[in-house]
Amino acid sequence: MTKAELRIAYKQKRSQLAAAQVSSFNAGILQELFQFNWEDTGFLHTFLPATKLNEPDMWSFITDIRIHYPTLHIVVSRSEPKDYSMQHFLLEEHIVLIENAWGIVEPIAGEPIAETALDVVLVPLLIADKDGNRVGYGKGFYDRFLAKCRPDCKKIGISFFDPVEKIDDVDSLDVPLDILVTPRSTIRFI
Structure with missing residues (x-):
């Protein structure tokens, strides 16, 4: 299937998840993420979920990893x-967050952090394939962002769904994941 076809299918699939399924999936993702050793991670970039789009809830992860x-x-x-494009800021206690036009909570401003400082990026997506290619919302924000990160920066996709076999129309601007975390497993592509 193409990215456009997968985008439609998995937006619909995710929107139809019951609240209990979403809660269970979020717990599974949190459990998988805490199997990683975060000791040597200085700067970890995470997305803040668009709850109206049923994105994985990263707030619990943020709370727990800080502890x-x-x-x-x-x-x-x-x-x-x-x-x-995207600008990146340190998530500090006093930072002001607002909801943008897409329903994503984001900072107004804060202490800027360069892409090259990041050790790990948790990447939102709708679906990935077995080669680590991902389907997002189609605007290319994350591909532009990830292309600016260091080569050794780990790109970890977060998805409620297991990967599909293949995305048919991957192109040279698509930045693949190193790892995919789902509620049931962690899949390494490197």
């Missing part, structure tokens, strides 16, 4: 719709 790894720095982004 278990207090020296780790959490970074979040603000999207720039004019040029499909």
Whole structure:
């Protein structure tokens, strides 16, 4: 299937999940994420979920990782719709967050963090394939962002769904994942 076909199918599939399924899936993802050793991670970028789109809830992960790894720095982004870019800020207690036009909570401003400082990026997606290619919402924000990260920065996709066999129309601008975390498993592509 193409990215467009998969985007339609998995947006619908995710929107039809019952609240109990979403809660169970979020618990599974949290459990999988805590199988990782975060000791050597200085800066971890995470997305903040668009709850109206049934995205995985990263707030529990943020809360728990701060308790278990207090020296780790959490970074979040603000999207720039004019040029499909993203700015990244340290997620601090006093940071002001607002909901953007897409229903994503993001910072107004804060302490800026360069892409090259990031050790790990948790990547939102609708579905991935067995080669680590991902389908997002189709604007290319994350592909532009990930292309600016260091080569050793781990790109970890977060999905409620197991990967499909193949995305038919992957192109040279698509940045593949290193790892995919689902509620049931962690799949490594590297």
